[in-house]
Amino acid sequence: MHIMEGFLPIEHAVxxxxxxxPFVAYGTWSIKKRVATHPEQRILLGVAAAFSFVLSALKLPSLTGSCSHPTGTGLGGLLFGPAAMAPIGAVVLLFQALLxxxxxxxxxxxNVFSMAIVGxxxxxxxxxxxxxxxxxxxxxxxxxAALxxxxxxxxxxxxxxxAFPDASGGFSASFVKFSGVFALTQIPLAISEGLLTVLIFNALTRFNPDELRALHPSDNAKVRP
Known part of the structure; x- marks a missing residue:
């Protein structure tokens, strides 16, 4: 991740x-609803988007057709829920593809499905x-953040x-090969991202405690140190 341009067969890409x-559409609706109710949260949305853009742009070569890098989507998922990160991640990935x-x-x-939905x-x-x-x-x-x-x-x-099953072992053998190669670089990156996300979250908790509590009004314990 990211899978490079033109690497997937057309039927898989489509x-x-x-x-x-549907996740991007629902997430867009949820963000519009949240911003209409809490316009002050636009700044935190911008922080979540910038965090994801910067971290996911720091790529390391991994295997043909892809790469390893932090994702940065965990922070936004914790702040706004996973639905909001689908459109945010889509915009981040679109800008990275174009720029x-x-x-x-x-x-x-x-790429949106793996980084901005599942993650x-x-x-x-x-x-x-x-x-x-x-x-x-x-x-x-x-x-x-790490998981x-x-x-x-x-x-x-x-x-x-x-998309590319092993000739003899099929999907399972191919999955073991791909995930094994990713693990060499991704496990250290995941640990690093987890630690960095803790630092950023702690900073937000210190300087924006009221806004963080407003994100989850039904469960303030989630954002209480």
Whole structure:
């Protein structure tokens, strides 16, 4: 992740675009509703988008047709819920494809699905589960960001394995190969992203505590240090 331009067969590129589209549409609606109710949260939305853009632009060569990098989508998923990160991630990936030649237009749907849909969903689920068992905030944020990052790459490995199954072992053998190569670079990156996300989250908690509590009015414990 990102999967480069033109690497996926056309039917896979179209299929992942169709799969990602409803999430992006619903996320766009949820952001519009949130901003209409809480216009002061636009700044935090901008922070989440910038964090994801910068981190996911720091790429390392991984394997043919893809690369390894932090995703940065865990922070936005924790702040606004996973739905909001689908359109934010789509915009981030679109800009990177057009301005940095990072990813591509034909693979945009696949990249959005892995980085802006699966990653934030896993991050949010891990965060909520950790808080339910009374894990410290820093631990919950770290686990959410790190595992959300890893979930993105597991999804990318599955996408590549589905598009390019092994001649003898099929999808399973191909998935093991792709995920094994990703693991060499992605596990250290996931740990680093988890630590950095904790630092950013702590800074936001210190300087914007009221806005953070307003993000989850039904469960203020989620954003309480």
């Amino acid at each position: 299929g992942w675009t169709v799969a990602a589209a 940095l030649a990072h990813g591509g237009l034909t693979t945009l749907g696949a 934030p969903i896993v991050a949010y689920a891990v965060f909520c589960s950790a808080r339910r068992v009374n894990a410290a905030m820093a631990v919950a944020v770290f686990l959410a 959300g990052d890893l979930a993105t790459y597991v999804t990318t490995a599955a996408q590549l394995a589905w």
